Amino acid sequence: MEMETNGILPGRTKGKATLRVRSLAPYSAEFTSGQIGVIADIAEQYGSGQAHVTARQTIEIADVENSTIPEVAALLNNIGLFVGSSGSFLRNVMACSRWCLYNVRPVSDLAQKLNKLHADRQLPGKTLISLSGCSFSCTRSRTSDIGVIARSNIALTDHPCIHCTLCVREPLGCQVEAITLTETGPEIDAQRCIHCGFCTTICKPATIGLNGTSFDILIGGSGGITPRAGVFWKNVPTEEAVVEEVDSLLTRYAAVAEHGERIGAVLARSGAGCLEEVGHG
Ligand code: SF4
Ligand code: SF4
Ligand code: SF4
Known part of the structure; x- marks a missing residue:
């Protein structure tokens, strides 16, 4: 080679x-x-x-x-x-700035850990890991081989809604129209919600509350000449769990991919199961 x-x-x-x-x-x-x-x-x-x-x-x-x-x-x-950061080595782990106001949680420490652990790791093909501090995904985590997106776990509480309507109107209301206000309070469309957590910061009585944060992991995305959207892989609660999952994914990818094949191509050829099975072998 x-x-x-x-x-x-x-x-x-x-x-x-x-x-x-x-x-x-x-x-x-x-x-x-x-x-x-x-x-x-x-x-x-x-x-x-x-x-x-x-x-x-x-x-x-x-x-x-x-x-x-x-x-x-x-x-x-x-x-x-x-x-570094070229060829079939793991490319630079990309992350949001620490000071962006929208960070559900800063991802800088996680980026540093992943970069230090895997910086010189040679893999079957070009491999990108991108971390986003929120669902806006400015760092292209939806079109990277492994994308990690910090999310707010929101939950409706028994604190009565005061019908201020802040959560459903401009400029601070839900940007994806996932909230509907009813006479009894808010209803949230789980299919539309992108877990940004904005509603939890503007809801003064905490009718919509924050129940911690977590990370969504997406795999198989790419840009360039064969653009692909990453697909949801797992939601994990902690940075440690992300580190473990990324290590496991890279190991399984290295075991099953053909030379030059990216994670998205592996998924298209053999399905996500092959990445799971090898890890359990
Ligand atoms: S993805 Fe979110 S946290 Fe990251 S830079 Fe964009 S808005 Fe800020
Ligand atoms: S977390 Fe709240 S503001 Fe953000 S998308 Fe979900 S319902 Fe809308
Ligand atoms: S859920 Fe909170 S922000 Fe929305 S209308 Fe009720 S009190 Fe206001």
Whole structure:
């Protein structure tokens, strides 16, 4: 099999490469100002003076002389940055910003754990993991090989509704029209609800209450030339359970996939059962 070099992409100029850089600290979606300064210095000294922010939250430094790659990699490693995230290795684990107001729960720590555990893992095909802090899925978790979406577990309580109507009207009401107000209080359409939890924050008497948070895991999504929507796999309650499930899924995928085949293609060929069965073997 042809050797793959993780994160070193052939450049458009002979003898030069593009280095794809990801962050393991602070986490896979964040760079400190100090790191950005070092990347700028490296681009200036070793490259063309420019850098590109990729769709998967990595930074590419272009036109680096092949002979200087070990030196540049060492400079990056000193500040928590690593060359990687290409080919059939697990790509950079993508995650929402920690400071987005809509985070049901921040996913930064989870992204860091997954990236550290699996950063250099070689797999049968390109493999993307994307984490979203809420159902809006800005990080494309619905079209990644493994998508994780934080969700609010909402529950109707026995606190009487005061019919303020905030939960059903603009600008703060349910965005997907999952709530119907009746004389006795709200009714929630479970098929429409996307578990954003907004209603629990605006319902003052807590008629609609928050009963903890959890994570939906989707698998088999992809973009590019064969776009596929990920399908629901499991709902799990904790970050630890997500870490276990992702490890198990990657292991099963590695065992059953053909060379170059992505998780969605495995599902299309053999169904989700093959991923489950191998894990139990
Ligand atoms: S998915 Fe939700 S938490 Fe993440 S960036 Fe979008 S709105 Fe914010
Ligand atoms: S959690 Fe509430 S606001 Fe969000 S979709 Fe469900 S019913 Fe609507
Ligand atoms: S469920 Fe809560 S937010 Fe909705 S009308 Fe009743 S009191 Fe207001």
